[in-house]
Amino acid sequence: MIGAVDIGGTKIAVGMVDNSGTVLSQAQAPTDPDHYTSGIKSIADMLRETSQKAGVELTGIGIGSTGPVDPIRGEFGDVDFLPGWRGKSPVRDLEAIFNVRVALENDGDAAALAEAGWGAGRNRSRLIYVTVGTGIGGGIVLDGQLYRGVNGAHPEVGHHVVDPAGPECSCGFRGCWESLAAGPAMVAWIESHAPAAYLHRPGVTAKRICELAQEGDDVALQAVEHEAYYLGLGLANLINLFTPDAIVLSGSVMKSAPLFLDRIREVIRRGCRFVPAEKTQLTLASLGDDTNLIGAARVWHYRFGQGT
Numbered sequence: 001m002i003g004a005v006d007i008g009g010t011k012i013a014v015g016m017v018d019n020s021g022t023v024l025s026q027a028q029a030p031t032d033p034d035h036y037t038s039g040i041k042s043i044a045d046m047l048r049e050t051s052q053k054a055g056v057e058l059t060g061i062g063i064g065s066t067g068p069v070d071p072i073r074g075e076f077g078d079v080d081f082l083p084g085w086r087g088k089s090p091v092r093d094l095e096a097i098f099n100v101r102v103a104l105e106n107d108g109d110a111a112a113l114a115e116a117g118w119g120a121g122r123n124r125s126r127l128i129y130v131t132v133g134t135g136i137g138g139g140i141v142l143d144g145q146l147y148r149g150v151n152g153a154h155p156e157v158g159h160h161v162v163d164p165a166g167p168e169c170s171c172g173f174r175g176c177w178e179s180l181a182a183g184p185a186m187v188a189w190i191e192s193h194a195p196a197a198y199l200h201r202p203g204v205t206a207k208r209i210c211e212l213a214q215e216g217d218d219v220a221l222q223a224v225e226h227e228a229y230y231l232g233l234g235l236a237n238l239i240n241l242f243t244p245d246a247i248v249l250s251g252s253v254m255k256s257a258p259l260f261l262d263r264i265r266e267v268i269r270r271g272c273r274f275v276p277a278e279k280t281q282l283t284l285a286s287l288g289d290d291t292n293l294i295g296a297a298r299v300w301h302y303r304f305g306q307g308t
Ligand SMILES: [Zn+2]
Pocket: 158, 159, 160, 169, 170, 171, 172, 173, 176, 178
């Protein structure tokens, strides 16, 4: 029974996940970006609480975390929004508390491993996982192995440029895929393009825009069209670069995938003529809202398990 820990910028989720990827119990707490020691204490408390609730004994701990992290050393890297956690080792600290083996990966890689092992990516030898929410992240799994860059680095699929004249991004470029095709890009489009009298503008969210588009709202439909175009460009780039068997789509924006998929496929068809793009299956993630938590557990199996 694996204790799964999903560390995000705003909340930490903890749960017990069995050997088939089912979450038996879970708890969550807000992330304190400045204080690592109290954060680890809170994680340990939640691990005890959830294992008790599920009536199971912890045999290992897997962690998926917002990045960058160093999976080999088991340490946090230079995480902008968790300043108090930089350079700390949750692997060493949780091993000391629970006396079990602990593994850490970037959360995009963790979720990619989960979809590859227990979800929509099963039996796909070349798989790219993409999550579209407040940002765009992902992971690449080739023949069951996580693709790692130099020094174990995690590739940033959200930060390839699709329009150099686009909005500034925190990475240093303009017009990254993330800045044009994550949820906030739809909100930004409404804010700069909707007519002055547009009633739904104040406080609009990506989720609300999708609902309005489903109801046939003309302005929301234009925002969706814009979003789908940029989603399609980025996915077409991934297909041209990697020609994977499947791209698994996840994240809050992809909960409204039917709004985007036709246009995405049209963009891909138009621009991927030199690769068998029709052979790359676009598929929706199948593990639901617990993907990141299940991914954290999968990290342990990936590192230490055999044949799982
Ligand atoms: Zn960027």
